[in-house]
Amino acid sequence: MKQPVEESVAIVLSGTLGPVPEMKGMNEAALAVTRSLGRHHVPVYRFHPDRSLLDLGSRFCVHRFCENYYTNESGLVDNLITFAQSKSSKPVIFPASDFAAEFIARNETRLSPYLALTSPSQASLDDI
Numbered sequence: 170m171k172q173p174v175e176e177s178v179a180i181v182l183s184g185t186l187g188p189v190p191e192m193k194g195m196n197e198a199a200l201a202v203t204r205s206l207g208r209h210h211v212p213v214y215r216f217h218p219d220r221s222l223l224d225l226g227s228r229f230c231v232h233r234f235c236e237n238y239y240t241n242e243s244g245l246v247d248n249l250i251t252f253a254q255s256k257s258s259k260p261v262i263f264p265a266s267d268f269a270a271e272f273i274a275r276n277e278t279r280l281s282p283y284l285a286l287t288s289p290s291q292a293s294l295d296d297i
Contacts, residue, residue, distance in 0.1 A: 178212040180249065180262040180284070181230070182269040183222075199265035200224035206263075214260075216249065238272050246276050253283035261285040270294070 183199040203213050207229025215225055216235035225232045233252065236244030253260050262284045264270040273280060274291040 176211070177258050177285075178214060178256055178260045179206050180214050180216060180252070180260050181206075181265050182216055182262060182273070183265040196222060196224055196265055200227060202263050202265055203227050203230045214252070216245070216252075238268075242272065242276070245272075246279050249280060250283050259283065259285045261287060264288045 179202075181199050181202050183196040199215065203215065203224065204227065206213050207227070213230040214233050215227075215230045216233045217225055218235055218237045220226070220232060233248075235248045236242075238245045249262070260283075262273060262280070264273055264287070270288040271294065273286060273288045274294050277286060277290060280286065
């Protein structure tokens, strides 16, 4: 019997990739993208080094532990590539903050073979 082909999945990456001291924060943009995609039955994965943000508890996403890109950018790139290689189709990555867009742009050469990028290129960001 032929196995069904997995549909595209989404990765939503925010700029708050670190523990939030004292209080639990939330990234409203990441939550909005997560909910919108989730309501359309697109599997959404949120990469974050811990579960400190309230929006990571959304029923529309799956939390995936990752390296903190402020301290180990290369580790996060490796983590995203490994995740993408485990999928049958190229995941689409959505930046939900300026920091996330900058991270993706800095690493577009390594990420683009494995992920469908929705953010501006490094050249475009350099022009801004």
